[in-house]
Amino acid sequence: MSVDQATVRRIAHLARIAVTEEEVPHLQGELNAILAFVEQLNEVDVSGVEPMTSVTPMAMKKRQDVVTDGGIPEQIIANAPEREGHFFAVPKVVE
Amino acid sequence: MTDLTQLTIAEALDGLKQKSFSATDLTRAYLAAMEKGRGLNAYVLETPDKALAMAGASDARIARGEFGPLEGIPLGVKDLFCTAGTRTTACSNILRNFVPTYESTVTSNLWRDGAVMLGKLNNDEFAMGSSNETSCFPGPVNPWRRQGANDTTPLVPGGSSGGSSAAVAAMLCAGATATDTGGSIRQPAALTGTVGIKPTYGRVSRWGIVAFASSLDQAGPIARDVMDAALMLRSFAGPDAKDTTCVDRAVPDYAAAVGKSIKDMTIGIPREYRIDGMPAEIQKLWDDGAQILKEAGANIVEISLPHTKYALPAYYIVAPAEASSNLARYDGVRYGLREPGKDIVDLYEKTRAAGFGKEVRRRIMIGTYVLSAGYYDAYYVRAQQLRTLIKQDFEQAYASGVDAILTPSTPSAAFGIGEKGSADPVEMYLQDVFTVTVNMAGLPGIAVPAGLDNQGLPLGLQLIGRAFDEETLFSVASVIEKAKGRFPVSDRWWG
Structure with missing residues (x-):
């Protein structure tokens, strides 16, 4: 499978990465090189093979559903690029 | 007094115990070496004040008769491990000014055991790369150079843990933390004549390490020799309630496994690793390694791991898929870079375009594509099915009585900066x-230096073990090390 330029633009938008028109042909070439490389997986008969979900068989650790941490709003917003009080500030989302 | 930076961790621990020198003396020696070695770009941040404070605290503990397993040992930390109050960037512009308010479990364990932090080490951006050329900082340089009249071509130290491997090989730290998602501990170790171990998935907590591909990422040490790697791994490993994939298993005394007899062990040689175009010197290195193990009493058997050739293409679906979802968190809202936009989506798109480098953007896009509607089964599910088959190959080999598997670490020695992957990304992936x-397959693997190529550059052998059997790897690797010796850089050209 290979991607066309419209698909490159669509993927970039899904990934929330702005791309310029000049970048599109170059990205298309690189993505197609990788897709051509992974194409060889189609040689293998995978019928009936379980897809791996956990690399080592393990039971998920559980803990009590109780609050174990908190009261640290200053730490949580310490790296915010823009803040108002203890809130993250973003451009207006709802009109 | 001899140069304290020449001591291995085991030797330095002895010297500190005998009070031949103080932890502060040791740290000062490394800080001086780091200053001289700045041209290697191994460190992206030096933390001398923190280092001296930690060394002072270590000296106070030693004076009180307390002595941790890594007491007073100065270490470098890959800039992928969050360090509280110390900038952690993943070598990405999107995290260029990020200062964590918490400490990763691995580094917490190291400081608990008495180690000292010298600074943060270079790596490929978000650990995506095999040459450390994708870092947003000037790339690290391999302390090794090709032999021959005035060949000063700068070589890569491997990646993604290239700052770690360069710093350990140049003796700018006693040992370093590293992470490995597809080879990022073992390949840089091989390219710099150092020892690196990727533990079994789940052996070491991933908490507080900047995530790349969560089902593949695992932290481990890069060290000067097998013993130092064993000493470091013991502090890395252990249960952690903050990582649900980190196992509740006691940590063995890995150092006790170093130097243990490998008599009657069975070592598998997988025929599928004899790839087309493999350089004759790599084949010879591999044959020599098998011979050494045979002479030490091991049985050498040829084995088959039939799905080997599909591992790399399957990886280039699974890893970008997981990366695309892990890196969705960098949105310019909660931390990191923000580029203004006309609305929230425009803010996201501009921030991520400006903050991520080329390779990271490429992998996020591949990951987004293979997970998108209509392609999920064809790519992602198929890759995970291949992963099951790859793991079964190993399980069959171990079930037939193989204790460890011997392979080369890399298909080549260190290459020149800018030499690979500029036209086709797959060239670097190989x-x-x-x-x-x-x-x-989630297994443990160790890279141990085993020889030099015809240009005088180090080459490594890899040993792959059963899940949670790192001890066998340390035993077998130490046999190779004993036979071949260590591979310190002979020409310290950087100062």
Whole structure:
């Protein structure tokens, strides 16, 4: 499978990465090189093979559903690029 | 007094115990070496004040008769491990000013055991790369150079843990933390004549390490020799309530496994690793390694791991898919870079375009594509099915009585900066052809230096073990090390 330029633009938008028109042909070439490389997986008969979900068989650790941490709003917003009080500030989302 | 930076961790621990020198003396020696070695770009941040404060605290503990397993040992930390109050960037512009308010479990364990932090080490951006050329900082340089009249071509130290491997090889730290998603500990170790171990998935907590591909990422040390790697791994490993994939298993005394007899062990040689176009010197290195193990009493058997060739292509679906979802968190809202936009989506798109480098953007896009509607089964599910088959190959080999598997670490020695992957990204990806299978199967793997190529550059051998049997790897690797010796850089050209 290979991607066309419209698909490159669509993927970039899904990934929330702005791309310029000049970048599109170059990205298309690189993505197609990788897709051509992974194409060889189609040689293998995978019928009936379980897809791996956990690399080592393990039971998920559980803990009590109780609050174990908190009261640290200053730490949580310490790296915010823009803040108002203890809130993250973003451009207006709802009109 | 001899140069304290020449001491291995085991030797330095002895010297500190005998009070031949103080932890502060040791740290000062490394800080001086780091200053001279700045041209290697191994460190992206030096933390001398923190180092001296930690060394002072270590001296106070020693004076009180307390002595941790890594007491007073100065270490470098890959800039992928969050360090509280110390900038942690993943070598990405999107995190260029990020200062964590918490400490990763691995580094917490190291400081608990008495170690000292010298600074943060260079790596490929978000650990995506095999040459450390994708870092947003000037790339690290391999302390090794090709032999021959005035060949000063700068070589890569491997990646993604290239700052770690360069710093350990140049003796700018006693040992370093590293992470390995497809070979990022073992390949840089091989390219710099150092020892690196990727533990079994789940052996070491991933908490507080900037995530790349969560089902593949695992932290481990890069060290000067097998014993130092064993000493470090003991502090790295252990249960952690903050990582649900980190196992509740006691940590063995890995150092006790170093130097243990390997008599009657069975070592598998997988025929599928004899790839087309493999350089004759790599084949010879591999044959020599098998001979050494045979002479030490091991049985050498040829084995088959039939799905080997599919590991790398399957990896280039699974890893970008997981990366695309892990890196969705960098949105310019909660931390990191923000580029203004006309609305929230425009803010996201501009921030991520400006903050991520080329390779990271490429992998996020591949990951987004293979997970998108209509392609999920064809790519992602198929890759995970291949992963099951790859793991079954290893399980069958171990069930037949194989204790460990011997392979080369890399298909080549260190190459020149800018030499690979500029036209076709796949050319660089092939660096991980021998290491990536191990991540796909969640197994432990160690890279140990075993010789030099015809240009005088180090080459490594890899040993792959059963899940949670790192001890066998340390025993077998130490046999190779004993036979071949260590590979320190002879020409310290950087100062």
